[in-house]
Amino acid sequence: MKLTGVEVREIRLPLVSPFRTSFSTQTARTALVLRAVGPDVEGWGECVAMADPRYSSEYVAGCGDVLRRFLVPALAGRDRLDAVAVAPALAPFRGHRMAKAALEMAVLDAELRTRGVSFARELGAVHDRVPCGVSVGIMDSVPELLDAVAGYLDAGYLRIKLKIEPGWDVEPVRAVRERFGDALLLQVDANAAYTLADARHLARLDPFQLLLIEQPLDEEDILGHAALARTVSTPVCLDESITSARAAAAAITLGACTIVNVKPGRVGGYLEARRIHDVCAAHGVPVWCGGMLETGLGRAANVALAALPGFTLPGDTSASDRYYRTDLTEPFVLADGHLPVPTGPGLGVTPLPDALDEVTVRTEWIPL
């Protein structure tokens, strides 16, 4: 496959309601959409970085800069480019995994469309639909939270994840457990808001039979997570800390987690995400697919990934209308708590031209 350049668009999609986490409150999703262009092919990528470096060190403008200056130019001067060659070509540039992931995704989509193969088939999916959970933001009051959770359960979501932070943890968890019962699949995500000094406090979540506690401590605090995992009975799951298959292997071996949240953007792409799946499977560690408020593009690829055999827990692969009134693509609609795995070539979905133009803030062409 030959490519002539990459179009990078910054988009701004309003959220249906504000999404509050321990690190920020978002009312709109700013993101980059990439279009890898060749003489007779195009492929779509999505960069999951946020506008501000609050979830991780990456941010939208920084991703645009590193793509323009270093990453796209590193793919120049080849008559043939395959997706497997992208990560090695970008490896001389340190970090910037979200920017790299977006570029690899666009090239992979272009390649798979050329070959007539879906993301699901290429990655090794074994299911034609995936069970879905939903991530529920921090609210101003417990009654508001209970209403929100009730709405998501009515919509069919099979698992609830509560965002937590100091001051919003034991009480909301207790309230949701009491209202919706012991059978509800329930987990929490702290986005690194605690320290190991909070271990006794976090142990107060133990009675509520949570599936897991996600990223309670700092991204770099692997040994802290290992110590916490020895103190609390809730299984510890890592998100931000898992930046590669190698990091996953180390965290598992050190006892820092017994479950892993896989986010392709965080780890440099779908091919590395599959390697994390494989490493975790080899260790008997369950994985699930996280979410970064993706548009239909990233959502399509995430649903394909979540259909691999080791993804044994419901993911944050929510329907389009969890976040957006109008998605960039045909919307993903929950059916019986599941989303269908796309079957068409590549992502199996394409942005609707008018919907994309509507939300595009700026467009840049980076020649190859």
Ligand code: NPQ
């Ligand atoms: C997580 N996602 O698992 C993330 C964090 C997150 C679904 O909980 C804008 C863009 C807002 C990306 C808020 C979920 C975001 C974002 C939260 C990612 O930790």
Ligand code: MG
């Ligand atoms: Mg998380």
